Amino acid sequence: MLALGGLVASLLTAVAAAPTAQAAELPSGWVTVSAAHSAKCVDAAAAGTADGTAVQQYTCNGSTAQQWQFRSVGDGYVRVDNRNDAAKSWDVTNVSTADAAPVQLWSYSGGANQQWLPVEEPGGAFHFVNRNSGKCLDIPAASTADSARVQQYTCNGSAAQSFRVGATDVPNPPGTPDLGPNVSVFDPSTPRATIQNKLNQVFAQQETNQFGSQRQALLFKPGRYDVDANVGFYTQVAGLGLSPDDVTINGGVHVEADWFQGNATHNFWRSAENLSVNPPSGTDRWAVSQAAPYRRMHVRGNLQLDDGGWSSGGFMADSKIDGQVRSGTQQQWLSRNSQWNSWTGSNWNMVFVGDVNAPANSFPNPPYTTVAQTPVSREKPFLYVDGAGAYQVFVPALRTNTQGTTWGSGTPA
Known part of the structure; x- marks a missing residue:
């Protein structure tokens, strides 16, 4: 693991326009x-390696x-090289300092327009500040389309300038x-950044991958981890x-519904199991709709079952929520052998x-159907x-x- 630290609050005199760095x-x-807003990857167009290849x-x-x-x-800056030709790096065309100047691949020569300051954001994403211009890597107009050309633009804190970094080669212990x-x-010996980058990589691949063939399991050995797992499809x-x-x-x-404007009715096919969670805000979110079980979980806080728009169907079993479960706009839910405050x-x-x-059992108003004990499980x-x-x-016992x-x-039964 290479720690690219030592960033200074003023970003030195070379980038006076850039925001304060951590x-x-x-x-x-x-x-x-x-890109955090689209979950699409920064890409060398058509797998090109020639000088001038568009970065999109x-x-x-x-x-x-x-x-x-x-x-x-x-000084905390990095060059960003492509795996197809590691001599080619992100480069702001024509050494421009203007908004909307496109980014391309170009043979690295040490130019300030080829150097970027990674600034970590809450939640583990980054924005990248160009050394020459003090402007941020940006997706034009927050486009979610394939082939949208990457550019630089005045740093504004938007999701179009927020990027998740995911390691591609993470060996198991x-x-x-x-x-x-x-x-x-x-x-627990795995560096935090390595774990977070892998979580980010998987989520970027799976956030909108509703009908894809990729499948991922992320398993944590006993211990404590300072990471954030946003759980996507499969x-x-x-x-x-x-x-x-x-x-x-x-x-x-x-589980969030950012990819569908808060509507969680498509959030199927994922699971969380056998973990305790200390949510930083005091509330975790599991905004799902069926085929997304939540088993053997311990939330040291509250649990929210929606993301503002509709969610429709979920299952919780053998779980403990220390605080309150808030169903919000969740339309239907089954909980078995769980407890909450x-x-x-x-x-x-x-x-x-x-x-x-x-x-208490009160169907249909309010629509609570309650069975005091589980007959057989x-x-x-x-x-x-x-x-x-x-x-x-x-293998748990029959109860x-x-x-x-x-x-x-x-001790589990």
Whole structure:
């Protein structure tokens, strides 16, 4: 891991127009860079390597035309090289300092127009400030179209100037069994930036990938992690402890509907399992609509089930929410063998089976259907790492007439 730190608040006299910087930590290997507003990747057009090749945004496809490397040039600045030809770097055309000047690939010569200051934002994204102009890397008019040409523009803090960096080559820890090429395993010794960059990369690929073929599992060995996991399509985020409290995420494990203007009715096919979460704002979000289970989770705060627009259908089991569950515009929901301090909200039908502090049965007004105990259930088996570091499968017991979680006593049943 290469720490590209030492950034100064004034950005030196060379970039007086740029915003105040914070120390940025970036991976030294090959990465993807994706626009936060569109989830599309910064791309060398047509996989070109010639001087003058357009730098554009394009649907993420895993090609080397979308893989970049940050190489320090001093004072916190980096050159950004393409994997197809590492001698070619991001370059503002004609050494321009004007708004809307396009970015291209050009043989690196040490020019200030080829040097960029990465400035980390809350949540782990970055904006990139050009050394020559003090202006930010930008997608014109916040376009979400393929082939939109990357440009520089006066820094304005917009999502069109915010980019997520994701490592492309992150090895699993030593001793990890062969879980397949789409499974990433993290342990507490993995640098925070490496984990966050991988999470960002997967989310950039999967945020809008509703009908794609890619599948990802992101697994955390027991320990504490200061990261944020935004969970996209066909993505599982899970802990490898025997209890959810064996793995703590000091950040969010959340589902948003930013890609669909707050409408979460398309947010299918993802899951979170066997983790404890300390959401920085006090509230985590799981704005989903079916086929998106939330199992064996412990939220040390509140849980929101919508993102302002409609969401429609979800499932929670064997989970504990220390604060309040807020259903908002969630239309329908099933909770089983879970507990929370309080629940608020309803629309079509909220079903509670074997839950602690569930609302009283009152269907249809409000539309709460409550069953005090779960007659018969067996929780889903799960993978965990034991004290000797061996991978094991825990098969929960068959239970009858139960209320609450299987793991509340510290030992799962």
